[in-house]
Amino acid sequence: MSSPPITAVVPTHNRPDMMRRAVESILAQEYDGPIEVIVVFDACDPVLPDVDIPEGRTLHGVVNERVRGLAGARNTGITGASHELVAFLDDDDAWMPGKLTVQAEAFARHPAAVLVGTAMIVDDGERTHERLVGSTLVDHTMLLHDRLPGLHSSSFVVRRSALMGDLGLIDEALPRSYGEDYDLLLRATALGEVVVVDEPFVTVTWQGQSYFFGRWKDYADALEYLLAKHPDFAEHRRAVGRIESQIAFARVSAGQREDGLRWARRSLAHSPTQVKAALAMLIAARVLTTEQVTRIVQRFGKGI
Structure with a gap:
């Protein structure tokens, strides 16, 4: 099976050290296909990290000129993406080796899939916790009853044609962009299949540094x-x-x-x-x- 090219979108706001770790986790992916990394600078200076860029990988920086916040920043990356598969990664999170490979395989097995996610590991600064989703297929009714918190946006890979078409972009009208990932999942399950590789392939940082913490x-x-x-x-x-x-x-x-x-x-x-x-x-x-x-x-x- 050939590995399709993937664009990874990393929105960031004044967290250069964390953003560097996120970018390095993408560039280090054990993945045979091309990977384009787009770092979207949201209301901060557009300074890319000084990192080694392996063959088959590219790194670009762009400025969010849409609505300020996570939704506008993600949409800036989506609209600028070169490839059909678009992956999300928050600047304070990191991917684990093999993530994109297992997701590309999931898309190949489920050609009707709109979105493929994975489970995650939560890092609270003192300990880590594995959070599984509990299912390999997620439907709309399941999501109405349960946000399925193990399914984090930093694990999402989405078809760009859906985002630019029937699914639609991230909702920039959402107050402070909070819940944009849940909204996207609800819309995706109303449109087609959401598939989960129910193994942890992303580390999500919960140490109080989130923009939303306590708001x-x-x-x-x-x-x-x-x-x-x-x-x-x-x-x-x-x-x-x-x-x-x-x-x-x-x-x-x-x-x-x-x-x-x-x-x-x-x-x-x-x-x-x-x-x-x-x-x-x-x-x-x-x-x-x-x-x-x-x-x-x-x-x-x-x-x-």
């Missing part, structure tokens, strides 16, 4: 946007209750107590087992703090 109001705004954008959530009580519980937790964590309690009550009315809605109520009642809850879940390699 609770932004989380809530984006989740409300996604809930309105995807009305099929409302067809499943547990699914809509899950999103409402996340909004409730984010609102009370942002200090919007009454709004958070309203969302918590809606969540529990739809799905009484939603733990985050109950936690939102406890935080609103000052029995717990957001910091206590996030510290506990992060010890297990999970996020809120």
Whole structure:
């Protein structure tokens, strides 16, 4: 089987050391086909890392001139990509050897696939946790009920023809670009197959350096946007209750107590087992703090 050429898109903002590690993990891939690396500089100086570039690899830098943020930066890379398969890698993450090979093989086995992802390893700075997805095929109903957090955007390889066509680009209207990967998965599963190589081929860094870390109001705004954008959530009580519980937790964590309690009550009315809605109520009642809850879940390699 020939290895198709792949473009890797790395959005970055003022993290040159992390970005260098990300780029090196792409250039070091054990992959027979050509790899084009596009680093997209978002509101920062366009300075490429000084790295060795092996034969069959190219490295380019471009400036994000679309909407500022992750969505606009990714779209800048997608539209500038030379190849049909486009891979995403955040600047604070890194690929493991063999990643692109197993994904190219998955595309060959599943010619109808729109997107192929992998499982991941979470690095919280003190320990690592393997996070599997639990399935090799992901459908739309599964994603409505569960974000499947083991399926991280830094593992995605997507068909450029779909991104430029029926699937569409990353949604730049999403508040702060939060949840753009979930939105893309929801749209992809409504269009065609999403395939998973359920082995960890990407290391995701969770050490508080994420642009989104602790921005609770932004989380809530984006989740409300996604809930309105995807009305099929409302067809499943547990699914809509899950999103409402996340909004409730984010609102009370942002200090919007009454709004958070309203969302918590809606969540529990739809799905009484939603733990985050109950936690939102406890935080609103000052029995717990957001910091206590996030510290506990992060010890297990999970996020809120």
